[in-house]
Amino acid sequence: MMQKLKNYPVSFVKVIFGYSLYITLIFNYPLVRKLNNFFDISPGHLELFEYFFFFLVILTILSLLSILLFILGTRYLLKPLVLFLLMSSAIITYYKNTYGISVDEGIIASLFDAIVERNLGEIRDLLNIKLFLLVLITALIPSLPLFFIKIEYPKIMKEYVLRFSYTAGMIVILLGLIASNYKDVSLTARANKQLNQDAIPLYSVSSLFNVIKHSLKAKRTYTKLDEQPALLDPEEEIVGVVIVGETARADHFSLNGYPRKTNPNLEKKNIVNYSDAYSCGTLTKVSVPCMFYLGNYDSYREQDARYKANLLDVISKASADVTWVENNSGCKHICDRVKLIDLTKILNKENYDEKLLPILDKILKNNKRKRILIVLHAMGSHGPKYFERYPSEFDKFKPSCKSNNPQECSRQELINAFDNTILYTDHFVNLVIEKLEQQKKKSFLIYASDHGESLGEHGLYLHGVPRKFAPKEQIHIPWILWFSDLYKESRSFKTLDVKTTISHEYYPHTILDAMKIKSKYFKKEKSLIQ
Numbered sequence: 001m002m003q004k005l006k007n008y009p010v011s012f013v014k015v016i017f018g019y020s021l022y023i024t025l026i027f028n029y030p031l032v033r034k035l036n037n038f039f040d041i042s043p044g045h046l047e048l049f050e051y052f053f054f055f056l057v058i059l060t061i062l063s064l065l066s067i068l069l070f071i072l073g074t075r076y077l078l079k080p081l082v083l084f085l086l087m088s089s090a091i092i093t094y095y096k097n098t099y100g101i102s103v104d105e106g107i108i109a110s111l112f113d114a115i116v117e118r119n120l121g122e123i124r125d126l127l128n129i130k131l132f133l134l135v136l137i138t139a140l141i142p143s144l145p146l147f148f149i150k151i152e153y154p155k156i157m158k159e160y161v162l163r164f165s166y167t168a169g170m171i172v173i174l175l176g177l178i179a180s181n182y183k184d185v186s187l188t189a190r191a192n193k194q195l196n197q198d199a200i201p202l203y204s205v206s207s208l209f210n211v212i213k214h215s216l217k218a219k220r221t222y223t224k225l226d227e228q229p230a231l232l233d234p235e236e237e238i239v240g241v242v243i244v245g246e247t248a249r250a251d252h253f254s255l256n257g258y259p260r261k262t263n264p265n266l267e268k269k270n271i272v273n274y275s276d277a278y279s280c281g282t283l284t285k286v287s288v289p290c291m292f293y294l295g296n297y298d299s300y301r302e303q304d305a306r307y308k309a310n311l312l313d314v315i316s317k318a319s320a321d322v323t324w325v326e327n328n329s330g331c332k333h334i335c336d337r338v339k340l341i342d343l344t345k346i347l348n349k350e351n352y353d354e355k356l357l358p359i360l361d362k363i364l365k366n367n368k369r370k371r372i373l374i375v376l377h378a379m380g381s382h383g384p385k386y387f388e389r390y391p392s393e394f395d396k397f398k399p400s401c402k403s404n405n406p407q408e409c410s411r412q413e414l415i416n417a418f419d420n421t422i423l424y425t426d427h428f429v430n431l432v433i434e435k436l437e438q439q440k441k442k443s444f445l446i447y448a449s450d451h452g453e454s455l456g457e458h459g460l461y462l463h464g465v466p467r468k469f470a471p472k473e474q475i476h477i478p479w480i481l482w483f484s485d486l487y488k489e490s491r492s493f494k495t496l497d498v499k500t501t502i503s504h505e506y507y508p509h510t511i512l513d514a515m516k517i518k519s520k521y522f523k524k525e526k527s528l529i530q
Contacts, residue, residue, distance in 0.1 A: 009152045012078060013162065019082045020065040026138060027089040028061060030096055031198040038192060049184055056177055061199050063170040070163045075153055079146045089201045090139040094131045098407060100460035102197040103204040107464050108211050110285045117330045125385045125404055214303060225309040225521060229318035231371055232516040238442050240373045240515050241432055244288060245449035246328055246380030250275060250476045252422050262422040265430035269482065272495045277479035279451040280504040282463045282470045287450035288332045290504050294521040297505040306333050311508040313337055318517045320371035325359050327351055328377045352391060353378045353428045360435060371515055381421035383453060383462050390424035411456045418455055433482050442487040444514045448507060449477040481528060496528045
């Protein structure tokens, strides 16, 4: 029986259209639902046009999937390509429905980074039984016929004539349908500018092609910054600690008016708190390199930053001691040329940020340089397993969500878990400040998050929405400064007004200023120290 099934002949054209139709109809119901909501709240369209537009959208996805398979699905690649599209469609659908996110270039590149850096914990946090069942039912089981049929191909010349003919025919049909009612179609399309991001898996496949295209470009050479940075007052001893926060939201800091006391310790400290600060990205992969970038902020690209010297290189070249202590998902190549202590390689599952403190103690004790900068990359509020980011004694706001699937918890339970991470971050940052206070030296601390987080607003969870479309929850970040009494006594300065709207562009220049390092890349107007 198996042998008969295995030899059952099916035309490659039927395979292409059959699976394209299946993927289009099964995985694109979120897009159909979104379109339906649009027409519900946008009166004035004829019912006949609404049906026409729905048909046009579905036909477009079906045609583009089929064209993709006609072009790339050659004799030896058609089966694995169909399997890939089924698997990726199921996974994308899960994350679209669960977190409201589109799998774009940034998320794909971050996934590749996690794999290359063997950051399996970050990947594991996003896996659960519901995802497995969805992939099994909607992708693996429907793919079984591929293993039992024999795909028939005509002679090479006829095969490619068929591929070209079907491709050209579908393009002509689509263009004809659009032209038949161009005015209404174009107006509706403009009103749904992000519609392409909901087309599964086309948007993610095109994003994957872009990631591959960028990676296949000729290898870039590392660019050194053409300068000779120097210490101002070389004999002066300064200790700087920079905490790179993770996924913290400014509007959940009681320092910024949040009604819950999520900052009971920092509220008692003599700190400078900026309540209107914004990140330059919504992904760690984008934001962290940007935070240490000394080039043109407005034209920043993560791909360029990787091959260019950064703030840490400049500080190190000025003869200051620089150490990066990692407790998150890697430094994204920022720390490639300075000392690195990676706690993720030696800690167990409960890698709470307090475990950074013994390392901080050791560095402070053994330091022999006049200037020292320590970067602590904290785990912070990294989701979706917020409940694993703090010890049990910080589970103050209850009941708190104990799942990595936000839809299994009420929104209040999710917020409770997130607020507990902020409470623990307050505790951790306060402990770092106390250690610097005990040093009795000229010291400073800067804390800023790399980006924010969505907690169900607008149907979104986690982060990663492209910056230009991102909701405020994903880019509005907490940012604080602290200076020791000795530092303030030794230097006459004031800080920028705390109500000023700032961004990560101020980050590297503030650190250079606080470290008292001379550099031609330093912009005084972008420092928070005035």
